[in-house]
Amino acid sequence: MIYVKLGNSLYEKQGIHVISSIFTVENGITKVLLIERSYEPYKGMWALVGGALYNNEDLVVGAKREIYEKTGIKDIDIYLSNVFGKVDRSPLMRMVAVSFIGVIDSAKVEILKETMSTSDALWYPIDKIPNLAFDHVEILNDGLEMLKKKIGESDILRALYPNGFTIPEIQKVYETVLNKQFDRRNFRKKLLSLDLIQDTNKTKNFMGNKPAKVYKFKTGNIKNKSLL
Amino acid sequence: MIYVKLGNSLYEKQGIHVISSIFTVENGITKVLLIERSYEPYKGMWALVGGALYNNEDLVVGAKREIYEKTGIKDIDIYLSNVFGKVDRSPLMRMVAVSFIGVIDSAKVEILKETMSTSDALWYPIDKIPNLAFDHVEILNDGLEMLKKKIGESDILRALYPNGFTIPEIQKVYETVLNKQFDRRNFRKKLLSLDLIQDTNKTKNFMGNKPAKVYKFKTGNIKNKSLL
DNA sequence: GCAAAAGTGTTAGGAGTACACCCATGC
């Protein structure tokens, strides 16, 4: 029976896209990494980082491979986000997209401007996104919602602070991503109650101010509560 | 470039499974609809309802087609749940699975016991699930979690009560699915506060008891809060 | 009248929100 299936043209020419919304937060602005496509379809247009999955790799592996091939980024944690499967979402072939989100510090990575299939790469503020290829606008907006959810229940921001962070520092990141202000004292209590971070007994000095305690994300953490 | 891709064997022989966990709740037991496979792979084993997506149909359309072909069920609402993409999850070909969940009233539908590719169909209590084909155990468990989430923020239980329900009636359903008891008075307040249901000005009589008000799910409802 | 189950309201506790004061540093 499966051989009948393989011979049925309705089962042919299908593939899986693995597409990542890679975010960073700098100076109160949430940005996403976009690449410029150097081949058809959508040649010359901007797009999220991704491509077609190989048939011999897991989803996350494929998504990370695409990230590496198109941006040079090697170490990044990504989280499954959603699925996009409209019949016509890709013009050349039926492709179902599996989307991921990830966060890195744009200041700490070197982004390749040009690769085999891209002619540029840039961090775009999420409120200044150009026209994107495929259904990437939809995927990006959905990924942004997932990011807002994830920062309240996971260590997805870990990559921004590999050496730890102070609470006032990371509060600015939360406020930027969620586009919302928090009371300093309540934010501290709330964040600590989420059981995501821990004290490091170190402090960090800023010019002319009281030193701030340094915290870090816990290692094997469980996520129960949400921030918003 | 895309033509190179099409010629690359790493992009060939991929497909998408659309797999549905169809639940019902009867007499305090949550059950899921399983079918017995009549073809390889996993011939003779039980499995969730699903199959391979056509390249000309949307995900939900394909999932519903599979449900119809393998069970005869025509009218069912399904909700996207998750993605499963391990390389070896299907033995014959690389298949990425997109999972859905749905709820129907087992007493109100006629299930086909035998179809082109199935030799039986049964409602299994979710704590008495046999060995399942593929990674369907994982998909089912994940779907059950999604069901627990969805009943608190959507009208997914609507199909169980097309003519309305009383609050004590539906409370038993919530308690069954969530495997948790609720205080009658608090449950009523909470459920009403979710803005999912509305009064119908009708009542329903049970033998020897005070008549109970009949409610129904609202039509165009938004989901903000969660029950648990 | 009595049993059974439905409907309603009130109180106590915990989480979230608002808010004020003290502390350590660089200049």
Next chain:
DNA sequence: GCATGGGTGTACTCCTAACACTTTTGC
């Protein structure tokens, strides 16, 4: 010592949780 920003504690409010009594029906 003064400006700047970090750290801590308390009162109020709101949602949640616990709980008791009245109402309607069939027999």
